[in-house]
Amino acid sequence: MTPILQIRDLQVSYYTDLGRATALNKVNLDLNSGEKLGLVGESGSGKSTMALAMMRMIKPPGRIEGGSVTVGGVDLMQLSDEEMRMSRLSRIAYIPQGAMNSLNPVMRIGAQMIDAVRAHVPDMSKEEMTERCMQSLESVDLKRNVFSMYAHELSGGMKQRVCIAIGILLKPQVIIADEPTSALDVVTQRQVMETIDRVQKEIGTAVILIGHDMGLMAQFVDKVAVMYAGRLTEVSTVRDMFTNPMHPYAQALIKSLPNLSNKGVFQGIPGLAPSLLRIPSGCAFHPRCEKAMDICKTDVPAVERYDGDRLVACHLYAERA
């Protein structure tokens, strides 16, 4: 089965007054249709940049320096601007961070949804568009009358689900959700995640969930990709990630999780995430790594495949590759 999404050597830099910051460094990733991938990492590790690069929405001073993003056999990087505009939402949809605050306060929810449909399928009749929007609202568990409401009449969780409804209007093959629940409390968060889960199963799309909450990942995704300083350090199934993380950074992330059995034990990750302007030589994690060796300071570890389906970039496992 060919993966629905193939990212090859994707590289993004931001040109700042202080020099060039490499936010994404030769990232490779495959995702099958119907799969849910979690993308985790600290702030500034390049998670959101990766989402924006897939949508070709990187703005200056940022620039996509190279690589390809193939969705269903079409390389998005080769499309013209107009073709790319048509691909957004129909091939690949993006639910940005704080999406619920992006609804227009002076337009009814329905008008905003119809806008999106009309931009892609201009010859559809008005009734058909309305019907499609209403169905989309229903599939995220909202009542049909939300269609004629304004954003201020809805709660945070409902607004977030409106954004999901807009995201699935044209049944895209890939949906990227960037911290869809970061401002919501636990009960609403659960409702929103369960909505995404159900919608994803209905239309069989691939979902990339960006976030730093490992608990949410355990509940939701099939595969986890860990990012550090613009590179992927480990991609594993969620079970492997939680029971046997391989990369030392992934191990530290898993260890820092609070749970009910180790009351009062806090284990943070020592040190700070590096600035993208001054990425350490060799493996970017070596200054914070307990198991750092000499080679880690000089050589960037290549991403190798282990145990069939795990991708890890670490010198510790060099002889097993």
Next chain:
Amino acid sequence: MANLLEFRNVTKTYTRGFFSEAGTTALADFSMVLKEEDPTILTVAGESGSGKTTLAMLLLGFIDPTQGQILYKGEDIRNLRGDARMTFRREVQAVFQDPFAVFNPFYTVDHLLTVPIEKFKLAKSKAEARSKMDEALSAVGLRPEDILGRFPHQLSGGQRQRINVARALLLKPKVLVADEPVSMVDASLRANILESLRGLHRDHGVSIVYITHDLTTAYHVANSIVVLYKGGVMEAGDIDSVIQKPEHPYTQLLIDSIPWPDLDRRWGTDGLSVKESELSDKGGNGCRFAPRCPYAKDECLTASPPLHRVKETQVASCILHQQHPVLPSANLTDVLPV
């Protein structure tokens, strides 16, 4: 025993305009005592709109209660004047949710630390002020030479939040109100900030009111917990009992909704259905949670249940537990261990 801080049947109602009689009750008949000699960490938990932040604002004296009194060392905080007010302002400190919003981007971060030193005349000389700042920053695990003289945008969210904790520490407070201090910080930095807070409590005898919707972190730092829903106390008690054996359906829902980082504990395995809170849910006379409660009966809609003492250190406001004795809401502190 001297009461450091006391809420006496406090109610806060927000009204809309002059003529509309219907208001929103953000906190209803809430009583609690923090004792001077036994500093504690008390968690106030609940979802958005449950009255958590109103409680913080009342405690800090930013808003006045509609009914009831808030006493600080036996004195109504509305009547504090002059020196007494300055003492209250110094001894009751806050750490807020957003570490990005509390800094003025035009000043270096030193400003946040020097202003309280000047204001409360904590130091006689520049050198003394500097050593106090160094001491406070070191206490929260920051290196002063990395921090002082920098601008807010040069620091990470976790560093900024720890500076806020350091600022609170500088003033040697008696009570610290922490309103969602870690919700906007990376998971990997949360541990450091929570550890700083616990250090304040352990080493400096500060009572902490930890306001959050995240019951996992609450479980790790707090001794006792009060669960609020729409301004009313749903459940309260010592943290181990409440988290491990919640008795109120609302607390059960909250705990069941935590995304546990555990593959064998998935959402929805215990079958408690999640219902959306409707904006139109009016409190009415009945139980506030009744419209969403899977066990709701007819009598839930007519009378608000009192607090039933299900255990020595646990109360739940639910008729499912009406065989247990009733605890008057003014005595809530009896079930909160320190």
